[in-house]
Amino acid sequence: MTAHLIVERAGLFDTLQDRGRIGFQALGMPVAGAMDRIALRLANALAGNADDLAAIEIGVMGPTLRIEADSIRLAVVGPATLELMAGPDTTAKPIESNRSHTLQRGQALRVGMVDGVSTAYLAVEGGFALPPFMGSGSTYTRAAIGGLDGRKLRDGDALPLVRAAASTREDKKLAAPFDYGSGPIRVVPGPQEDHFSEEGHATFLGSEYVVSKEADRMGIRFEGPSIGHSEKGPDIVSDGIAPGAIQVPGAGLPIVLLADRQTVGGYAKIATVISADLPRLGRLLPGHRVRFAAVTVAEAEALRREQEKRLAQATAGLQPARPEGGIDIDALYELNLIDGVVWG
Amino acid sequence: MSVRYLNCGDTAFSVEFGSTIAPDINARVMGLHARIAAERAAGRLPGVVETIPSMRALMVCYDPLATTRAALQPEIEALVTGGLEAAAPSRTLAIPCCYDDPEFAPDLPEVAERTGMTLEAVIARHTASDFHVYVLGFMPGLAYVVGLAPELELPRRSQPRVRVPRSSVGIAMNMTTIYPFDSPGGWHVLGRTPLWMFDQRREQPVLLAPGDRLQFRRIERSEYDAIAAQVEAGMLDWSTLEVKA
Structure with missing residues (x-):
């Protein structure tokens, strides 16, 4: 049986x-x-x-x-x-x-x-x-x-x-319960920084965003101050979407793309959430508030290696x-x- | 335009060959996609997980626990500057398509009206178009196929349909596509193929691949039904769709 x-x-x-x-x-x-x-x-x-x-x-x-x-x-x-x-x-x-x-x-x-x-x-x-x-x-x-x-x-x-x-x-x-970290969600700016105005970048990194009801395995739509585009605008010829990519359509509100994300997309992406912080995003509920902070690729990689070490210690x-x-x-x-x- | 390497977090970066949809740009994307696959097959480029081609850029996905951007990018740059062979279309596929049943072709009359052509002329332009699969995405097996006859170019429908049946063949802008699933859609539907773009019973479930060349072959409803029965039964050998040069 x-x-x-x-x-x-x-x-x-x-x-x-x-x-x-x-x-x-x-x-x-x-x-x-x-x-x-x-x-x-x-x-x-x-x-x-x-x-x-x-x-x-x-x-x-x-x-x-x-x-x-x-x-x-x-x-x-x-x-x-x-x-x-x-x-x-x-x-x-x-x-x-x-x-x-x-x-x-x-x-x-x-x-x-x-x-x-x-x-x-x-x-x-x-x-x-x-x-x-x-x-x-x-x-x-x-x-x-x-x-x-x-x-x-x-x-x-x-x-x-x-x-x-x-x-x-x-x-x-x-x-002990695993420490996922706290504070701002870390992001690497890009790939389409040039599609956003200087104020747009300042708004994104300087504001609080709230998880809307439109949050599922595909991604999270945030509510908060509208992010301004540059003269290049919100549309691009579709390119690949990395996990944690933050696309900003014309209305200016960020959408973070998660596990069930489509493979390519046609909206400009202002930044990408670092891999060490993706599990934090995967745990967010509607109404949760977040801020974003910029780090470099090398810093993001180091943060991931450090997290991996702690995870290996936890399982050992x-x-x-x-x-x-x-x-x-x-x-x-x-x-x-x-x-x-x-x-x- | 020079090649740009764009940040996509700490698990990917994008190798951007241009900002427009153009055959020479896409050829370089597909060239690098193929080259990286060959390098990986030879045991090189450790840490590369996969590559995602799009119209004008190749996304290189990597494992940040197995390599770093600083170590990997120079290796990719060397492949790019070393010259990329324009990947020849891997194969040409003939896609049977039934244009003659009004249920299959709800937008054919409107396309004819807006382009000032007869229904027959629209069908003839579609079957005469030399199509290339540039990219798959949005949903599994959905291909963006470039090369539509310029006389048929129209923007997407202003009012997308809530449900477009699986295997519908649509056009918009300079492209055609085939719906892998019943789904909402805004393309103008000209016909339907009995083929499934995504067949999860198969080990490799996706029919089309980037780089494929496509021709549409007009079929009668009776042939549509015969092929559809084969597809339904899982009896259609996809290799029989290939057009030998």
Whole structure:
């Protein structure tokens, strides 16, 4: 009998995502992939996987999943509310995110709201037994490819699992939540700086922008002061779009292009968000406020290398976690107090 | 115009050969695209992830954990200054297209009226046009195909259609395109091909590639239906579309 995770109730926008579909942009194929590659990688590390296995990207509110396997090890990374149900009609008990849990057949995990950011990731040990498309398990819904039938999860879906049971190794937790950084979102000016006026650049770097309701896997439309173009105007002969490219159409409001971005586009791009800060953008919710600050390409590369070092330390420094599936609030509280002594 | 190297963050840069749509500029883009692919196949240019050609520029995508812009750009510059062979069209494809069913060709009468030609003359100009695939983008498998007969040049429709059926053949400006999916669209639809531009059942699902040369071949509805049945069944061998010189 094949092992499955059953989607008893789907969340708002759950899709399978890995690092993306790389190498086919010349054919117009968007990369897709995780909006927050940091959380994806940490979730895989906690589940005992290689970095690049597809996991469930949870958008804003997560699913309820029933275990139809002898046992399963899974890990949720991100500030999501998690509750474990021992079976149908049993009381739900809160369990922690940012660690792995070993759950048994018939138990169900309810992933509630993600708190304060837009995404969290749920990885399972061994991954999902779904065929890759053009080398990737990432879901790209606009072309209905990848993941499970190229779409977001629905009530009643059965996600096939590679492993029928969890391995016997112990559960792990993050030593600390990953520090994504704060302050302005860093950008490298260009490629079309010359399509913006001097005031336009000053407005962009000197103003606060608010994430509008038009924010999804393709990109984020910001609201705020209008950015002035130069005499060259907002239109260009279409060229390639890098992840994090900030295009500014005629109305002057910036749009940051993210995982599901089209491969080429015809609006002038004032700057590109640096790769180290893309996961921060992937976590933004409507109403969040950001500022942008300019750095050089060399500075951006150094920031990425520094982040990579911290990420490698985080995955190398996972700590043993108490081997259980669900605990009550009092015990959880007590455990946290003595954590360092007993489990450190 | 001299070549410019434009910043696209810390994972890409753009090699811009010009700012207009012109065959000689696009030929250099495709030349560099092919040259970098050959270098990578030979194990050189570590850290390059992929390249994205567009009408006038090539975007070089790299992994900032495997290389740096400072190390990579001089290597790309050397390829550019060393001379790029104008990439010959890799192949010529004959695209069957049915212009004769009014359901397939909703904009044919309007195009005829606005260009002052008969329906037959519009179809004849489209099938006589020498088309080149310059770039794919916007959605998977959607090709911008340049080379439309100048008499047919029109701006996009002022009111885009909410739904254009898959495999519709449209024109706008000096280009033609074939819709890979049902989607909104503002091009003037002249006909429909039984081919699918994107067939996810195939290992390589995209039919067209930058550099391809295209000719449209007029077919009757009966031939359309026969080819469509083959396509539906996944039985059409794409290599049979190639026109041998």
